[in-house]
Amino acid sequence: MFVPTLMGQCTPEQQAYWLPRALDMQIIGTYAQTELGHGTFIRGLETTATYDPETETFVMNSPTLTSYKWWAGGLAKTVNYCIVVAQLYTKGVCHGTHPFIVQIRDEETHMPRPGVKVGDIGPKLGFNTADNGYLGFDNYRIPRDNMMMKNAQVLKDGTYVKVARHGKATYGTMVFVRVLLVNEAAFNLAKACTIAVRYSAIRRQCSPDSEGSELQVLDYSTQQHKLFICIATAHALQLNSTWLWKTFSDTLAAIKQGNVDTLPELHALSSCLKALSTADAASLIEQCRHACGGHGYMMSSGLPYLYAFVTATRTYEGDYTILLLQTARFLVKAYEQVEAGKPLTPTVSYLSQAFTGKKLPWDSSPDGIIRAFQALAAGKLSSTVKSLRKRLESGLSYEQAWELSTIQLNGAAEAHCRAVMSQNYKSEIERLTVNSSPNVKLVLQQLYKVYLYYWALERTGDLLLYTSISESDIFELQLRYEGLLKEIRPNAVGIVDAFDLRDEVLHSALGSYDGNVYERLMAEAQKSPLNAEPVNQTFHTYLKPMMKGKL
Numbered sequence: 001m002f003v004p005t006l007m008g009q010c011t012p013e014q015q016a017y018w019l020p021r022a023l024d025m026q027i028i029g030t031y032a033q034t035e036l037g038h039g040t041f042i043r044g045l046e047t048t049a050t051y052d053p054e055t056e057t058f059v060m061n062s063p064t065l066t067s068y069k070w071w072a073g074g075l076a077k078t079v080n081y082c083i084v085v086a087q088l089y090t091k092g093v094c095h096g097t098h099p100f101i102v103q104i105r106d107e108e109t110h111m112p113r114p115g116v117k118v119g120d121i122g123p124k125l126g127f128n129t130a131d132n133g134y135l136g137f138d139n140y141r142i143p144r145d146n147m148m149m150k151n152a153q154v155l156k157d158g159t160y161v162k163v164a165r166h167g168k169a170t171y172g173t174m175v176f177v178r179v180l181l182v183n184e185a186a187f188n189l190a191k192a193c194t195i196a197v198r199y200s201a202i203r204r205q206c207s208p209d210s211e212g213s214e215l216q217v218l219d220y221s222t223q224q225h226k227l228f229i230c231i232a233t234a235h236a237l238q239l240n241s242t243w244l245w246k247t248f249s250d251t252l253a254a255i256k257q258g259n260v261d262t263l264p265e266l267h268a269l270s271s272c273l274k275a276l277s278t279a280d281a282a283s284l285i286e287q288c289r290h291a292c293g294g295h296g297y298m299m300s301s302g303l304p305y306l307y308a309f310v311t312a313t314r315t316y317e318g319d320y321t322i323l324l325l326q327t328a329r330f331l332v333k334a335y336e337q338v339e340a341g342k343p344l345t346p347t348v349s350y351l352s353q354a355f356t357g358k359k360l361p362w363d364s365s366p367d368g369i370i371r372a373f374q375a376l377a378a379g380k381l382s383s384t385v386k387s388l389r390k391r392l393e394s395g396l397s398y399e400q401a402w403e404l405s406t407i408q409l410n411g412a413a414e415a416h417c418r419a420v421m422s423q424n425y426k427s428e429i430e431r432l433t434v435n436s437s438p439n440v441k442l443v444l445q446q447l448y449k450v451y452l453y454y455w456a457l458e459r460t461g462d463l464l465l466y467t468s469i470s471e472s473d474i475f476e477l478q479l480r481y482e483g484l485l486k487e488i489r490p491n492a493v494g495i496v497d498a499f500d501l502r503d504e505v506l507h508s509a510l511g512s513y514d515g516n517v518y519e520r521l522m523a524e525a526q527k528s529p530l531n532a533e534p535v536n537q538t539f540h541t542y543l544k545p546m547m548k549g550k551l
């Protein structure tokens with residue numbers, strides 16, 4: 001995040017100085033925004049940067065324990081510079097949070113600079129190869145030029161000048177990384193399903209009739225139900241990530257031309273897609289582990305590591321709930337635009353036909369299911385706005401009414417995001433397979449249908465509320481879904497092989513291409529330090545005395 005922030009928040013002159021140093025690794029940096037007391041609520045950060053016109057420096061301070069920076073990757077021992085987000089004070093006025101480039105260690109000795117307190121935050125659920133750190137300041141001075149001045153400036157005399165056209169321009173790096181994280185979720189989920197599907201083709205367990213041989217666990221319908229949604233979701237996330245990247249690039253190009261009109265929609269999209277993709281990837285990676293039984297619990301399966309790594313993405317760069325609520329703000333505004341007969345931006349345009357007051361007629365074709373997801377999102381949004389307004393009528397303030405409605409707001413944002421993802425999944429497959437062979441088209445369409453049927457069956461309660469779906473329609477959809485799993489089964493291993501992930505990347509005894517699962521598990525077990533000697537010294541120190549009653 002250090003380099004993208006230099007790119008996004010510095011003036012051209014600052015970039016010319018800092019970027020070559022960072023890209024050449026003459027300096028190593030991190031992004032220190034979160035504090036012990038605040039991560040989500042950026043406006044509540046407590047670190048201060050107070051401008052002193054006498055010396056043309058900013059004085060950095062950590063006034064409280066909770067103001068200590070906390071979490072930044074590499075901060076503890078690795079980096080010598082960081083971007084510190086701090087409350088800017090000049091001429092006695094606080095201008096809110098701004099980013100600063102701060103040297104924290106000597107470039108030669110690597111000793112912390114006087115006035116800088118830096119250390120490691122300790123062991124975590126995962127990410128233990130990263131030295132996430134804490135950081136505090138005691139009247140630590142940095143040059144005026146170290147304020148990142150693309151979006152706002154402090155002149156030599158202390159005058160504050162706002163440059164950016166959008167109030168949230170300094171949040172740009174977060175939007176960028178959220179966009180990248182959708183791709184990261186797809187990649188890690190693809191790894192997990194490659195491991196679990198390959199292993200399920202090797203693993204045999206139980207024999208339906210006592211005479212016959214044991215079945216590959218991949219032949220069980222329940223195993224297919226666990227795993228094929230993982231493959232389908234990995235594709236859904238990958239295709240949505242490509243689409244989101246294009247949306248991001250287009251918005252960035254427009255902003256460079258001075259047009260910030262599409263930023264709110266990009267923020268709403270990157271927020272909900274980051275939230276849903278990281279949450280889905282984490283829970284489906286855990287599902288892959290379940291699908292591998294006991295061996296999935298081994299570190300050598302690679303799955304615990306993947307889970308620990310990916311579950312963090314649900315939290316960092318904006319917690320799941322918080323980001324869905326950001327999307328919900330955008331949706332409520334879109335609702336009001338529909339009421340006022342104003343035009344809508346592309347990803348919410350479906351709302352303009354959705355508030356008919358009638359249930360959508362159920363249609364089980366893929367297009368019909370996407371329309372149903374849209375109706376569901378619109379229906380949830382409409383009920384949420386009704387709740388919000390009822391609370392306002394009862395005399396509550398907007399903030400109070402909003403807070404009481406946040407469970408519904410999150411539900412509406414999740415439903416909207418699922419509808420957007422499903423629509424993109426379909427249109428991206430159509431776009432990308434124009435020249436593909438019929439077989440490739442067929443397989444990708446099967447996967448995409450698995451995604452639609454799975455989520456329709458997961459949301460039958462909502463579908464009953466907002467569409468005319470009947471009990472027999474649900475029954476028919478369930479049978480269709482189960483039939484689809486059987487159609488995919490013969491190609492399942494080939495489909496995960498097509499992710500083209502090398503053994504070194506999978507790093508799993510269960511998922512290697514050669515399928516030598518048992519040999520690899522045994523070889524990994526031999527690496528345990530406990531296997532280095534036939535009798536461990538703890539036998540003599542503790543066990544034997546205990547057994548002889550001498551403890």
Ligand SMILES: CCCCCCCCCC/C=C\CCCCCCCC(=O)SCCNC(=O)CCNC(=O)[C@H](O)C(C)(C)COP(=O)(O)OP(=O)(O)OC[C@H]1O[C@@H](n2cnc3c(N)ncnc32)[C@H](O)[C@@H]1OP(=O)(O)O
Pocket residue numbers: 001004031033034039040041042043073168171172174175177180181184263264267316317318319322326329330
């Ligand atoms: C080349 C580089 C390669 C990099 C590769 C990365 C790939 C991933 C690899 C992964 C592997 C390892 C890497 C690990 C890396 C770990 C990195 C982790 C880093 C971090 O976590 S950094 C800290 C991140 N922190 C957060 O995300 C905090 C979340 N909170 C917020 O974003 C905000 O506080 C907020 C919740 C959005 C609220 O902000 P605020 O209170 O200021 O605003 P309001 O809610 O009042 O809203 C006002 C108004 O502003 C709109 N808005 C808010 N944010 C934005 C935005 N970003 N852009 C545009 N508009 C925004 C909001 O919608 C409101 O609009 P409205 O009034 O409704 O019109």
Ligand SMILES: Cc1cc2nc3c(=O)[nH]c(=O)nc-3n(C[C@H](O)[C@H](O)[C@H](O)COP(=O)(O)OP(=O)(O)OC[C@H]3O[C@@H](n4cnc5c(N)ncnc54)[C@H](O)[C@@H]3O)c2cc1C
Pocket residue numbers: 030031032033034037038039040041070071072073127132312315316317318319320321322
């Ligand atoms: C592995 C890892 C790496 C990280 N790397 C960095 C880094 O490099 N740099 C950096 O600056 N930060 C980093 N972070 C910090 C990260 O960005 C924050 O942890 C994250 O933004 C969540 O903020 P928080 O911890 O304050 O959670 P909190 O906001 O305290 O969340 C706690 C709970 O409260 C809920 N909640 C909070 N506010 C509200 C609200 N308004 N409405 C409803 N519910 C609410 C949340 O949904 C959550 O369930 C990292 C974190 C992790 C785990």
